[in-house]
Amino acid sequence: MHCQTLVLGAGIVGVSTALHLQARGRQVILIDRNAPGSGTSHGNAGLIERSSVIPYAFPRQWGALLRYGLNRQPDVRYNLLHLPKAASWLMRYWHQSAPARLAGAAADMLPLVQRSVVEHDALVHAAGLEGLIQAKGWIEVYRDPWLFEQAKAELKGLARYGLQYEILERGQLQAREHALGSTAVGGIHWLDPKTVTNPGALTRGYAALFTQRGGQFLHGDARSLRQVAGHWQVDSQRGPITAHEVVACLGPQSRALYQQLGYRIPLGIKRGYHMHYGTRDGGKLLHSICDTQGGYVLAPMAQGVRLTTGIEFAASDAPGNEIQLQRCEALARKLFPALGERLDDKPWLGRRPCLPDMRPVIGPAHRHPGLWFNFGHAHHGLTLGPVSGRLVAELVTGEPPFTDPAPYSAARFD
Incomplete structure (x- = not known):
């Protein structure tokens, strides 16, 4: 041919x-x-x-580096045996x-x-x-009042990009997403993006x-x-x-x-996982939401509510590890109490191709x-x-x- x-x-x-x-x-x-x-x-x-x-x-504040170094954060996890192989790439990423x-x-x-x-x-x-396709944007949700105030202050630096957004205080966020729990103190609703079910x-x-x-x-x-x-x-x-x-x-x-x-x-490869969930007690997720501290996204999908994790640094072909998903799931159940039972037999594992x-x-x-x-x-x-x-x-x-x-x-x- x-x-x-x-x-x-x-x-x-x-x-x-x-x-x-x-x-x-x-x-x-x-x-x-x-x-x-x-x-x-x-x-x-x-x-x-x-x-x-x-x-x-790559985070550059010493406090953040220390927290991630302890390998207990939900948004980024690493396999200790993989770190020597990834060290050169990570240094280039940090430098850039x-x-x-x-x-x-x-x-x-x-x-x-x-x-x-x-x-x-x-x-x-x-x-x-x-x-x-849905043209409802997505919501960046905050559980820490100080981080929420910091995020609002940083919006001024994005003014030149002409992005459309709405700042949602606690009551406004609750009105937009009725099923969110009390851990959410506010959010930023980004209006330009679209989402795919x-x-x-x-x-x-x-x-x-x-x-x-x-x-x-x-x-x-x-x-x-x-x-x-x-x-x-x-x-x-x-x-x-x-x-x-x-x-x-x-x-x-x-x-x-x-x-x-x-x-x-x-x-380099940044691995990530997803799992689908049902909902309970009549709760519905109306928008895709990102827990900024947890580093995960909850999105209403055709297959159920999809939880997508942040970053795992591990060998591309290494077996999957549920630690990160379990950490994110625990946070998600507090943020969105209507999150129900798992719908998939096992977590899906994906690989994001990244340059430093x-x-x-x-x-x-x-x-x-x-x-x-x-x-x-x-x-x-x-x-x-x-x-x-x-x-x-x-x-x-x-x-x-x-x-x-x-x-x-x-x-x-x-």
Whole structure:
């Protein structure tokens, strides 16, 4: 088989990339060893996070570092045996989180974040998936009065971004979310983001739109990628497929591909879990809410109320560990007393692909003509899938890009 462009990886980033290339006239085959949307795209918190203009940074206050060092916090947990392997990456992350460097990362990410909702809206409309999207924003909930006051003061620094939000004092928060418990002292309701009631179904819906428009999805092994007579070739269920160009959108599995080609990109993995719950006593969760101290999100999903945890630093292939989920669940039951019984047989474990400078890799593999990268979106793969798919498609086809792609170049790590 032969095509113009192969897209490796059928998560939200890969499917969106395939759609944008297809819309620009490319004949595209989408390859994944699993069904579309079955990886990290399936298990996230369902936020299209237009308000997340400041990347998630490594804490730099000594008090915070001490608390996390004790490994008892609900939002971040680490496997002690994994720390020596992760130490170099964590140091780079800490270095890049200094105020000036974090401001630079925020400036570089802003063009992507600003277009995140618009690019999703276009695909949602084309695929007829409006029933999966809610335009109610999400609520940042505080249990500590001092932290709530601090958060309100920090809103002044975000004024230049033009974000829409409402400050909710205790009574106002209770009026907006009737079933919250007394531990919540206030919140900030971010109005620009949209939420998804089934992220996996959204990705599968985008993949269905891709095939309806004439694209092909095939099962295959991205690790088999090789150059043959000036073209790229990968093994699939239909045999070898040859293409002029390849876009690798492999998320947390990207390392296996780029390392064999000689690239030294410092990709790290932040693991996370989710579990679905029923509700009791007639309680309903009307908005997605984030417990800022607990680092978890509760979101009303088609499958029930989904609790998504924060960060676990452990080997990517290590068995799951319920400690973090148990800590978050205990807090969630106080914050949202209507949280009922678990609905899943076991917690879902996902892997977020992260770069220490808090920017993804989007653009050409500079030592291999015809090979392109689109991975490393950290906590915002769902948010940035369509907009980064557009950017890489513009670069592949020679169309003027909507923003300067230089900050996302793989060459920055050389």
